[in-house]
Amino acid sequence: MILKLLRRLLGRRSRTIQYPIEQPIIPAEFMGCPEADMNRCDRCDQCIASCPVSALDFVDEGLQLDLSLCVFCGECARVCPECIVMSDKFELASKSKEGLKVVFTYG
Amino acid sequence: MSFNDGLIRKISSMAERLEHRGELLHVATSRDQFVDLVDIIHKVGGRLVSLHATDERATAESFMMYAILDHDGCLIEVVSPVWDGVPFQSLVPRVHAANWYEREIQDMFGLTPHGHPDPRPLVLYDDWPQDTFPLRKDFDSSIDIPRIPREYKYRHMEGDGVFEIPVGPVHAGVIEPGHFRFSVAGEPIMALEIRLGYVHRGVEKLSETMPYHKGVILAERISGDTSAAHSAAYCQSVEQLFEIKAPERAEYIRTIILELERLYNHLGDISGIALDTAFAVPAADGYVLRERVLELNEWLTGSRLLRSINTIGGVNKDIDRDKSAKLLSHLVDLRLQFERLSSTMMSSVSMLDRVEGTGILSKENARSLGCVGPIARASGVDIDTRRDHPYAAYPDMSFRIPLQKSGDVYARTVVRIDEVRESFAIIEQALDRIPNGSICTEFTGAPIKTTALSLVEASRGELMHWMIGEEEKPFRHKIRDPSFCNWLGLELAVRGDIVPDFPLVNKSFSLSYAGNDL
Numbered sequence: 204m205i206l207k208l209l210r211r212l213l214g215r216r217s218r219t220i221q222y223p224i225e226q227p228i229i230p231a232e233f234m235g236c237p238e239a240d241m242n243r244c245d246r247c248d249q250c251i252a253s254c255p256v257s258a259l260d261f262v263d264e265g266l267q268l269d270l271s272l273c274v275f276c277g278e279c280a281r282v283c284p285e286c287i288v289m290s291d292k293f294e295l296a297s298k299s300k301e302g303l304k305v306v307f308t309y310g
Numbered sequence: 311m312s313f314n315d316g317l318i319r320k321i322s323s324m325a326e327r328l329e330h331r332g333e334l335l336h337v338a339t340s341r342d343q344f345v346d347l348v349d350i351i352h353k354v355g356g357r358l359v360s361l362h363a364t365d366e367r368a369t370a371e372s373f374m375m376y377a378i379l380d381h382d383g384c385l386i387e388v389v390s391p392v393w394d395g396v397p398f399q400s401l402v403p404r405v406h407a408a409n410w411y412e413r414e415i416q417d418m419f420g421l422t423p424h425g426h427p428d429p430r431p432l433v434l435y436d437d438w439p440q441d442t443f444p445l446r447k448d449f450d451s452s453i454d455i456p457r458i459p460r461e462y463k464y465r466h467m468e469g470d471g472v473f474e475i476p477v478g479p480v481h482a483g484v485i486e487p488g489h490f491r492f493s494v495a496g497e498p499i500m501a502l503e504i505r506l507g508y509v510h511r512g513v514e515k516l517s518e519t520m521p522y523h524k525g526v527i528l529a530e531r532i533s534g535d536t537s538a539a540h541s542a543a544y545c546q547s548v549e550q551l552f553e554i555k556a557p558e559r560a561e562y563i564r565t566i567i568l569e570l571e572r573l574y575n576h577l578g579d580i581s582g583i584a585l586d587t588a589f590a591v592p593a594a595d596g597y598v599l600r601e602r603v604l605e606l607n608e609w610l611t612g613s614r615l616l617r618s619i620n621t622i623g624g625v626n627k628d629i630d631r632d633k634s635a636k637l638l639s640h641l642v643d644l645r646l647q648f649e650r651l652s653s654t655m656m657s658s659v660s661m662l663d664r665v666e667g668t669g670i671l672s673k674e675n676a677r678s679l680g681c682v683g684p685i686a687r688a689s690g691v692d693i694d695t696r697r698d699h700p701y702a703a704y705p706d707m708s709f710r711i712p713l714q715k716s717g718d719v720y721a722r723t724v725v726r727i728d729e730v731r732e733s734f735a736i737i738e739q740a741l742d743r744i745p746n747g748s749i750c751t752e753f754t755g756a757p758i759k760t761t762a763l764s765l766v767e768a769s770r771g772e773l774m775h776w777m778i779g780e781e782e783k784p785f786r787h788k789i790r791d792p793s794f795c796n797w798l799g800l801e802l803a804v805r806g807d808i809v810p811d812f813p814l815v816n817k818s819f820s821l822s823y824a825g826n827d828l
């Protein structure tokens with residue numbers, strides 16, 4: 204019994220990684236920060252209308268995403284797969300609230 | 311299932327209008343007959359699924375009160391008008407399960423139940439003004455609500471050597487906030503009073519302002535670990551309103567994710583029970599399994615908590631052949647590990663000693679309070695929405711519904727362990743039989759004029775979304791989380807137990823605060 208248990212325990216690999224030295228493996232389906240390619244955008248504002256928390260809005264330079272509001276639901280990427288993808292970016296922290304506003308500029 | 315003829319005759323003699331709508335029997339009646347009618351159905355074994363009101367003053371010149379009952383696999387919706395300023399006769403003396411529902415109606419609509427044994431506020435904050443009723447249509451949610459200090463009156467037990475232990479002002483751990491007040495004489499608990507409402511966010515009101523496709527995202531966030539079930543229930547009711555049907559493949563995918571949700575919740579609960587008996591080894595093993603299911607969820611769908619999958623008319627993510635094969639192989643391994651975990655737990659004498667006979671909820675009490683889910687099944691009440699009102703791909707699945715009789719922590723643990731096994735089997739069957747085809751139909755058309763009702767068996771039990779639709783968004787959206795039915799069961803179950811057993815009993819009930827408070 205004890206021996207069996209020991210063998211089991213010794214056979215166990217570590218289940219954690221040395222983040223941030225090691226990077227985690229991000230699954231392909233992961234829904235991280237939405238990213239818009241504004242070169243293809245025709246300013247139809249479908250994405251803005253679809254966002255349940257009004258995190259998206261047009262600004263002069265392009266499309267602004269407010270990460271303090273975004274719930275990473277993927278609705279915007281669903282209505283506009285041509286321009287928007289849910290990227291695998293997850294390190295989104297910022298020291299200021301302004302820093303959480305990401306602008307995707309027109310090309 | 312067909313309705314019992316005698317009952318139908320009795321109902322129709324009291325009804326103003328009777329209408330069969332698919333699985334649902336809609337009965338309109340007068341205010342005077344409402345209580346008697348609900349009572350008749352209740353007496354022959356009808357279970358109260360929900361009791362709620364709507365503000366239809368604009369069209370019907372009154373509020374409406376809806377009681378949903380489940381009688382022998384048939385759903386009956388009884389509706390009658392209620393007028394502002396005229397107290398309505400309370401159902402509670404005859405149907406105990408109506409207790410919290412009527413208090414909620416009082417808070418939200420300002421309709422007073424006459425003859426309610428305990429008409430205190432339920433969900434609104436203590437300092438919410440007494441003449442402001444959020445679910446009335448003329449309530450303006452954009453204005454700031456003044457705070458008017460008011461005290462909530464707790465029940466008091468008096469006597470020699472009786473002490474009160476308040477847990478709070480608001481007990482808030484990493485779990486959710488609530489207030490628990492024990493009356494004890496020595497170690498044993500004589501009574502427990504639970505005060506909730508601290509996470510009331512006005513979800514139902516909010517939902518009335520959300521277009522349907524955004525409502526799904528809201529529904530996913532009603533109770534964090536029930537997102538798949540809530541969104542499935544929401545989508546199903548909107549699909550009913552717009553008379554669209556999700557493709558079969560989508561129904562299978564829904565079934566799979568609903569079972570994955572049950573899996574990770576049950577694994578968490580089982581480990582939690584082990585942890586609260588201070589049995590750390592299986593607890594840690596169980597949490598590892600739960601984490602593996604969460605990682606599996608993320609790999610499969612992109613979301614650990616299975617969000618953004620259900621959508622109106624189907625699902626957003628497909629499960630292709632590769633994924634299906636990999637999921638199957640993971641399940642085989644998970645199953646093995648789980649069997650090892652359950653045998654470690656269930657063969658430990660010290661663990662069994664702690665869980666057997668602790669926190670007993672009798673079958674009578676579970677019935678009369680209208681408890682649902684694993685809590686009810688552990689007390690011998692044989693209900694499971696997946697069998698009684700099948701949805702998604704459940705009609706094609708074969709599975710057992712585990713039942714226990716003793717109603718204690720042990721029974722609730724065993725029911726969950728057995729349900730985990732069934733969930734593994736259901737996922738395997740679904741993956742095996744999943745048909746080809748599209749995963750989403752187009753969401754178009756106009757809503758039907760009647761009500762839509764959808765029931766889903768969440769991991770905590772039967773979950774209801776009920777809706778009256780408008781073109782763009784719901785006119786009224788009633789959500790009834792399983793926890794709403796089970797909290798009062800906890801008050802009864804801990805009586806006579808010692809205070810240190812409370813965390814264990816509470817864990818075995820595994821209730822959602824957010825789902826209850828809405």
Ligand code: SF4
Binds near residue numbers: 244245250282287
């Ligand atoms: S990103 Fe897409 S949806 Fe948004 S404005 Fe541009 S084209 Fe329209």
Ligand code: SF4
Binds near residue numbers: 256
């Ligand atoms: S992911 Fe959802 S919340 Fe975030 S910007 Fe897109 S639609 Fe809005």
